[in-house]
Amino acid sequence: MMSKLQPHASIFLLILETMFVPVTAQTNLALHGTASQETTYTDSDGNSYSANLAIEGPANNNWDDGCSSTAAGQSTQWWGMSFQKLVYITNITFYLRSDTAERMNGFRLYFANVSVYLGNPELCFVDQGEQAFQNLIHSVDCDLSPTKNVYFYNRNTFVELCYIEINGCWKGTWGPNCTTDCPVECIGNHCFPQNGSCIWGCDLQKCFHGQCDAKTDVCMTGCVPGRGGRYCTFYTNPPVGIHKVYCSNTTDSWADGIVLYNAEYHNNDTTVFAICKYIMYIPPILKGNSNIDICEIEIGGCPYGKYGDTCQLTCPENCMGTCNLVTGKCLLGCSTGWLGEKCDRACDVGRFGNQCLRDCSANCLSSSCNHMTGNCMTGCKKGWEGFNCTEGSVLISRFCGLHYIASYLKLLFYFVIFRFPSGKIKA
Numbered sequence: 378m379m380s381k382l383q384p385h386a387s388i389f390l391l392i393l394e395t396m397f398v399p400v401t402a403q404t405n406l407a408l409h410g411t412a413s414q415e416t417t418y419t420d421s422d423g424n425s426y427s428a429n430l431a432i433e434g435p436a437n438n439n440w441d442d443g444c445s446s447t448a449a450g451q452s453t454q455w456w457g458m459s460f461q462k463l464v465y466i467t468n469i470t471f472y473l474r475s476d477t478a479e480r481m482n483g484f485r486l487y488f489a490n491v492s493v494y495l496g497n498p499e500l501c502f503v504d505q506g507e508q509a510f511q512n513l514i515h516s517v518d519c520d521l522s523p524t525k526n527v528y529f530y531n532r533n534t535f536v537e538l539c540y541i542e543i544n545g546c547w548k549g550t551w552g553p554n555c556t557t558d559c560p561v562e563c564i565g566n567h568c569f570p571q572n573g574s575c576i577w578g579c580d581l582q583k584c585f586h587g588q589c590d591a592k593t594d595v596c597m598t599g600c601v602p603g604r605g606g607r608y609c610t611f612y613t614n615p616p617v618g619i620h621k622v623y624c625s626n627t628t629d630s631w632a633d634g635i636v637l638y639n640a641e642y643h644n645n646d647t648t649v650f651a652i653c654k655y656i657m658y659i660p661p662i663l664k665g666n667s668n669i670d671i672c673e674i675e676i677g678g679c680p681y682g683k684y685g686d687t688c689q690l691t692c693p694e695n696c697m698g699t700c701n702l703v704t705g706k707c708l709l710g711c712s713t714g715w716l717g718e719k720c721d722r723a724c725d726v727g728r729f730g731n732q733c734l735r736d737c738s739a740n741c742l743s744s745s746c747n748h749m750t751g752n753c754m755t756g757c758k759k760g761w762e763g764f765n766c767t768e769g770s771v772l773i774s775r776f777c778g779l780h781y782i783a784s785y786l787k788l789l790f791y792f793v794i795f796r797f798p799s800g801k802i803k804a
């Protein structure tokens with residue numbers, strides 16, 4: 378289970394007991410099954426009261442809002458829901474039709490893997506003493522066997538349902554959204570959808586002498602060697618060999634990443650610093666085989682650029698990259714023009730650039746310049762111009778220009794002198 382974020386990047390390799398957390402609502406399985414009924418009533422306008430109307434809602438007792446109904450004049454009737462996989466049902470809530478609720482008097486609610494007419498369906502609920510009409514909204518708890526089908530069954534009348542919710546989980550899963558797998562210790566992968574506790578008990582092979590309390594899953598006389606904890610899910614001797622954890626930005630090859638852990642298992646935190654997208658755990662390879670047998674890996678850390686107990690703080694804005702997850706100190710240096718642990722101090726007057734290593738141009742009017750760019754903020758000394766006053770000013774350019782013109786004139790002068798005495802051009 379993921380606990381709260383550790384405020385420092387630590388990898389915590391720990392093999393723990395599975396924790397049981399009670400939860401109430403499971404998935405409404407009715408939305409994942411197929412509804413059908415023995416017959417379907419169609420009114421004189423041609424409206425058909427199909428089995429699906431019971432799962433579509435709204436959740437009320439109002440015939441006009443859509444209720445399922447079987448046809449009249451049948452000796453037995455059923456409304457059924459079938460699932461593709463076995464489900465564990467914890468609770469069924471259903472709404473009867475308010476104006477004719479007495480038609481449901483005496484109904485039975487069955488779980489069956491096959492048709493309601495075959496085998497021995499399990500009875501979840503029977504309306505004793507024809508009381509259905511007094512109780513328009515039923516909520517029935519049924520901790521029975523896992524099943525593939527649910528049936529509302531009645532004789533000599535209609536089966537009419539305005540809304541039904543079937544709460545539970547697919548066998549092998551539990552939790553509010555049935556997204557957690559049952560603990561591997563559970564015999565046959567059977568666990569309660571509410572809390573993940575093993576229904577058929579724990580795997581006797583893990584308990585010493587196979588003695589396990591089927592209700593609580595507690596191993597009565599301890600665990601087989603190598604296991605510990607009340608449920609013997611704790612490894613006292615984790616697999617020997619070298620465990621490796623890599624931190625990488627790709628999943629192509631973990632070896633490209635940074636090695637975070639490379640040692641025998643030990644039950645303590647490993648503090649590391651790394652930036653990456655993926656954490657990969659490589660179990661020991663023994664005699665050519667490797668088994669992944671992890672119960673818990675905790676990875677503490679923060680999203681890139683965040684720090685603090687709950688990663689609620691943003692790293693100082695002038696940090697290069699990210700910062701210490703506890704203190705917020707910049708770890709990878711400061712951006713250009715900044716100094717200090719939190720990169721909140723501009724370069725001293727007269728300095729600028731990366732780590733403030735450069736002197737402002739000597740041609741700046743004042744000795745200061747922009748601490749990031751080196752721009753002479755107050756202008757240049759006479760004779761200089763440009764961003765950082767390193768270009769000669771117009772005066773100098775003109776001088777250079779004159780100089781070139783002078784040389785040209787000189788050449789021309791030579792040429793002219795050369796030409797005139799002889800009166801013709803020499804070869």
Ligand SMILES: *[C@@H]1O[C@H](CO)[C@@H](O)[C@H](O)[C@H]1NC(C)=O
Pocket residue numbers: 401402403468469470516517518544
């Ligand atoms: C299950 O049924 C009980 C009554 O038997 C009811 O109090 C409870 O709210 C129901 N739970 C759900 C999830 O519908």
Ligand SMILES: *[C@@H]1O[C@H](CO)[C@@H](O)[C@H](O)[C@H]1NC(C)=O
Pocket residue numbers: 463488489490497498499522523524525
């Ligand atoms: C359905 O089949 C499963 C597995 O064979 C069995 O455990 C369960 O008891 C059956 N359920 C019913 C309602 O008969």
Ligand SMILES: *[C@@H]1O[C@H](CO)[C@@H](O)[C@H](O)[C@H]1NC(C)=O
Pocket residue numbers: 553554556
């Ligand atoms: C269950 O699913 C709902 C809706 O998708 C979601 O909001 C909720 O966080 C989930 N709960 C858990 C524990 O996964």
Ligand SMILES: *[C@@H]1O[C@H](CO)[C@@H](O)[C@H](O)[C@H]1NC(C)=O
Pocket residue numbers: 397520569571572573574
């Ligand atoms: C889990 O839930 C089931 C059904 O409600 C209950 O019988 C069982 O005792 C619970 N297990 C634990 C460990 O609380």
Ligand SMILES: *[C@@H]1O[C@H](CO)[C@@H](O)[C@H](O)[C@H]1NC(C)=O
Pocket residue numbers: 624625626633634635652653654
């Ligand atoms: C992953 O990418 C980030 C951002 O580019 C980089 O800082 C980090 O060093 C990379 N991590 C690894 C393990 O290559």
Ligand SMILES: *[C@@H]1O[C@H](CO)[C@@H](O)[C@H](O)[C@H]1NC(C)=O
Pocket residue numbers: 643644645646647648
């Ligand atoms: C972790 O525990 C092992 C043995 O218990 C010990 O040798 C090692 O120094 C510990 N490592 C750290 C990082 O505390």
Ligand SMILES: *[C@@H]1O[C@H](CO)[C@@H](O)[C@H](O)[C@H]1NC(C)=O
Pocket residue numbers: 736737738739751764765767
């Ligand atoms: C002045 O700016 C130029 C171009 O931006 C740069 O190459 C040069 O190093 C800078 N010199 C100083 C002293 O700032």
